[in-house]
Amino acid sequence: MILGRDFFKKIVIIVSITACFTLAGLPVFAASSQENPDTAAVVFSGVSLFQFYSGTLDSVLAKNQQDIETDIQVSPFANVPPAVEDSFNNFLSSAGNLCSLILGLDGIVSDTKLLLQESRYTEAASLYTEAFTNLAIAEENLDSIKQAASIAGSQFKVTGVSTDSSISVAYTAVQGDIQRLSDLLNLYRTILQQQQTEISNKSLLPSSDITIGIDQSEAYVGDTVSFRGTLSANGQLLGNRRIEILLDGSLYLTVNTDSHGHYFGSFQVPYWYVSLINIQSLYFPQAGDVGNYDLALSPSVSLKILFYTAVLTLRTATNAYSGRDIDIIGQFEYGASPVVDERNIEISLDNVPFVESEVSAAFTQKIALPADTTIGNHLITVSVLAEGRYSPVVASVNLTVVKAIPVLLTTKLPFAVMIPGSFHVRGKLTSSIGPVSQARVTITFEGKQVSAVSGDDGTFNAVIRNSMGFGLFGSQSLQITSTPMEPWQTTVAASHNVITVYVVNCSVFFLILVFLGIILPRRLKFRIVAMSKKKLPQAIVVTAPDLPTSAVSSVAENLAADIGRRDESTPVGRLFYWYRVVILLVQKVSGLLLKPNQTLREYISDTGQATGSTGKIILEFTRIVEKVLYSHHQVTEDDIKNGQQLARKVRESIGK
């Protein structure tokens, strides 16, 4: 079936429909568990904000400063409306301050209570100024909290919703917490006012006086120091009273005054390796003295403390390796102090103790770094405990833990390899700390892996056997990876390019090329020529005598001679007329003339490129003419009609 010109239109329609189907086949979005974060709607939750406010205020009421600090730390991540952001931050900072102030007020109230019990009225009175100031600040912070809650309430329109709604319930909880905090502050105010009144009533008590003195101004740690002093009230010595001796403000021992109000004793200087210790004596009324005498604290007396010191200097290697030993070299310098033969040291790595030892003044201590020690800077600390008059010594040294990077030296590596076949890869692994022994060496080539283990001298030898592959030739990467056994060595990898020749494939490919490019065309051509020769002789061998007069001579000459003449008297002439028309058109298109001794078929063949698809029609016409020229065929009216139609087609096709 021959198709018309509009067939291409049909193809376009078919293709368009197909394309539409293809487009329609695009994936349908299935319900997924993801949402595009860039286009997601912004939604704020008033309920969660008020619940958060309420939770924070509960923490303030519970005096849980840590929870509030956590809330403040995570507050930047909260999703709150921009209009509420400032008040949200104010709320948190106010809640933090309020909690801190309440804790401070708690402390003041309990301290004051203790001071009152000890009749230390003057000290108690001094706390009140601070207490009332803090109370005022706490109330200001509570106001900020109220305001923040109010702003959030307006933003989420709490007043317009039902009281049963979750947002209203949450907001009410916040208001309740605020009220409880307000009540708490009022309670503190009442307590403080009551205590203040109590102190005012006690301020008229007779004042007490106490003195202290020591028999020496300096002493070694561990030495004994004697002290003495008196206790009096309104100029009268108080006997049989309990006196506390304070060292640097802390109770160290107690003594009693004798019947004349004098006290004395001695104490061992504590092993505090400090330059000075302040000594005081304290009297506070007890039993029957409470309410009759005021508390008395003596001026402080300084005692210079003496002890032996030493300086420890440490050295170690610049770099260390995880899992390997390192030497810590130390030297004690005692200066003018007597030298100690042996001292106990404790060695810590990053403040984690892991070795204890007894060493002399100059020592070298070997320690094994844990295999899991991370790469980087670490701190080695050597601590020496105090012993008698010798103060403790601490010294540190920085340590850099690194991994040794092995160097991979390949001593035998082929430049090119033939496949199938095998080849050796030899090499040596060394690092800055010597040969890398027992390392696993993995060689990857052509998708195959071969492993070897390095010897004690770090050398390795691997044989790679390659079977048939699919390639031809080219450069292939040979990768060598070394995984050392020791934790202080790092993995090292190297890559080399090796020219690979697939001998069998190349041979086969070459043969295919030879077959396709040379042998096959030649054989086919030979066959075609042979076929042509079988047919052609019959046409060429036809003898002239039997041919019509116009065809007696060479066809070419005949046709050339007839060109330009119009002879419609004979059927042959009429047929040749149309053929001449065709030949003229062919000459015009191809620019080639019919040569002498050239057959029509050869001429049509030579001009085939110029005539293109019309060549088939010309060839069909040529067959009719050849039949007339080379056989006894008599030209019929059908031949002439057919020739005329063919000539018209040729003219239509190439004559345009």
Add this chain to the structure above:
Amino acid sequence: MKIHHALIITILITFIISLMCVSLFPSVQAFMQYNTLWNGLRHSLNALNANTVDTSNGLPQIDSNNVLVCIPYLQYSDNELVQLTDFVNSGGTLMVMDDFGYGNDILTYLGIDCRFAGTPLLDPLYCYKNQSFPEIIDFSLAVSRNVKEVVLNNATALLNIDNSMVIAWSTASSYLDRNGNSSWDEGELQGPLPVAAKMRLGTGTIILVSDPSILINSMLVKDDNLLFIKSLTGSGTNSGKIMVDTSHLTRDPMEITKTKLSGIKGILSQPCALLGIVSLLFILASIYILKMGGSIGRES
């Protein structure tokens, strides 16, 4: 032109157009390695320097220092579960990222008591834009200090897990919305809830994350999500690579075609295939040339 010639040409054109469409149209399905849009993995895989693996025909040989990431939206077969177990037993790290998929099947098979809750984790206060994007701001020391904030996307939580294994928790304002009404109700679990955990299993390691969505292109760039994933997988600190198993994700026909086309491209780039194509072209060219010459001769 005859009808059968026209049909062949039409089929060829259609086939070529189809191939072009498949190649050129962007992949739009979630978690797909060729999808460059918000829900794809293309940019994420590049950022993590990760590869994809197809385990549908068996788990390929994976180095034990690599991390195999499973997003089990399709069920794992028993054979695949055996292979996952072998991988973990050989010292490998398996990272199961699931929200509403088949992650619990894997955990059951591995003998781990922990479970993915399978219900949405919502956080109305600490969230990105809305409560479906919970912010995670509480991490254990196992997570890098540089990770301050991670955003999840329609996630769930982990249940029945020892606290020592948990490496990330949701905030106190989060909750598991079991009845799906998007608000907290009495009886629904409230935060802090575990969302990521790490545990040893034999010589291997299991990492659980209750939201695979943090891997998608639009989420990995949010806050510290990339750092978090790198911290979990040890990316950059060890020599292992992240291998994402894409064979247990739901895929549409176009995605399947894309994958197959990519496979064909890979096969065609092999030397043997190249050799075949060259030979075929030689044969076709020779036949054409000979046919042209032969027609002259035969007609003579």
